[in-house]
Amino acid sequence: DVKVTQSSRYLVKRTGEKVFLECVQDMDHENMFWYRQDPGLGLRLIYFSYDVKMKEKGDIPEGYSVSREKKERFSLILESASTNQTSMYLCASSFSGGREQLYGYTFGSGTRLTVV
Amino acid sequence: LAKTTQPISMDSYEGQEVNITCSHNNIATNDYITWYQQFPSQGPRFIIQGYKTKVTNEVASLFIPADRKSSTLSLPRVSLSDTAVYYCLVGEDNQGGKLIFGQGTELSVKP
Numbered sequence: 001d002v003k004v005t006q007s008s009r010y011l012v013k014r015t016g017e018k019v020f021l022e023c024v025q026d027m028d029h030e031n032m033f034w035y036r037q038d039p040g041l042g043l044r045l046i047y048f049s050y051d052v053k054m055k056e057k058g059d060i061p062e063g064y065s066v067s068r069e070k071k072e073r074f075s076l077i078l079e080s081a082s083t084n085q086t087s088m089y090l091c092a093s094s095f096s097g098g099r100e101q102l103y104g105y106t107f108g109s110g111t112r113l114t115v116v
Numbered sequence: 117l118a119k120t121t122q123p124i125s126m127d128s129y130e131g132q133e134v135n136i137t138c139s140h141n142n143i144a145t146n147d148y149i150t151w152y153q154q155f156p157s158q159g160p161r162f163i164i165q166g167y168k169t170k171v172t173n174e175v176a177s178l179f180i181p182a183d184r185k186s187s188t189l190s191l192p193r194v195s196l197s198d199t200a201v202y203y204c205l206v207g208e209d210n211q212g213g214k215l216i217f218g219q220g221t222e223l224s225v226k227p
Contacts, residue, residue: 004159035217043160043203043217059216080144104150105215107159 003027004108006091006096012114019078021111023091024071031097032074034058034107036087043090049074050096088112125222136221141185149180149187150180150215152203158227160203160217164189168190191223199225 007022024031033048035058044059047066055066063085069076074093079086089112092105121139128134140149148167152160162172164178166187171178177190191198201220 042219045216088157092159104152104162104165105160107161110159111156112157 002092004091004106006089006108009109009113010114012116013078013081015082015115017044017078017081017115019113019115020079021076021078021089021091021113023074023076023093023108024072025091026072026105027093027095027106028071028083029093029106030071032068033094034064034074034076035090035092036060037090038112039043046076056060058090060089066077081113086094086113086115120218121205122202122204122218122221124219125224127195127224127226129192130195134194134198134223134225136189136191136202136204136223138189139186140206141205142172143184143206147179147206149184150205150207151178151189152205154203156200160222164192168203174217188213194223196225196227198209199223 004025011035013019013057020037029051034046036046037043044058046058046064047055047058049068050069065077088110090110092107094105139145145188146163149163151163153163154160164173166178166180168180179188201222203217205214205215
């Protein structure tokens with residue numbers, strides 16, 4: 001069964017800490033994405049990557065950075081965690097197309113981050 | 117990226133057929149229509165995707181009229197476990213393009 005695995009299910013961090021959220025996919029997908037989900041705001045795209053060492057800003061990149069050194073791994077970094085970054089973080093990956101068969105996104109189970 | 121509009125919430129009873137309609141008036145020629153399901157504390161799960169007419173899989177059917185300005189997700193004989201949020205998205209997903217999630221439809225299935 002194909003998977004997107006997020007390293008932690010729950011995290012509690014202190015304000016000002018540097019936080020790393022890790023995501024690994026085993027489907028050889030080119031594209032990887034980081035979203036955050038908050039009540040009433042839905043899923044919002046933070047950053048995405050179409051290839052190794054490539055990154056693109058999503059709708060809410062402020063306060064975040066990303067790293068993609070290997071195709072299967074996409075890391076989200078909170079340089080200095082703040083309480084307004086308390087949220088559910090979801091990683092996803094997708095194939096880059098070129099076939100008749102269509103593929104959707106595959107999401108991880110999420111990391112619920114609490115910043116205190 | 118085309119914007120989608122769908123009902124905020126719907127209620128149903130076990131065994132009923134549920135149809136959730138999504139409007140996407142500005143859908144582009146290359147856009148596909150994709151539906152996702154999300155249970156609490158889980159990531160969204162791909163349900164079905166289509167371009168035009170009708171698509172059916174083991175989970176749902178997707179009806180897309182000729183003008184493609186709307187689509188309807190049909191869930192046959194729902195059960196309590198179908199209670200979830202359903203998202204309609206349009207975009208060039210077949211090319212791996214980024215998808216923008218709207219608010220979704222919160223479906224509540226009652227016994």
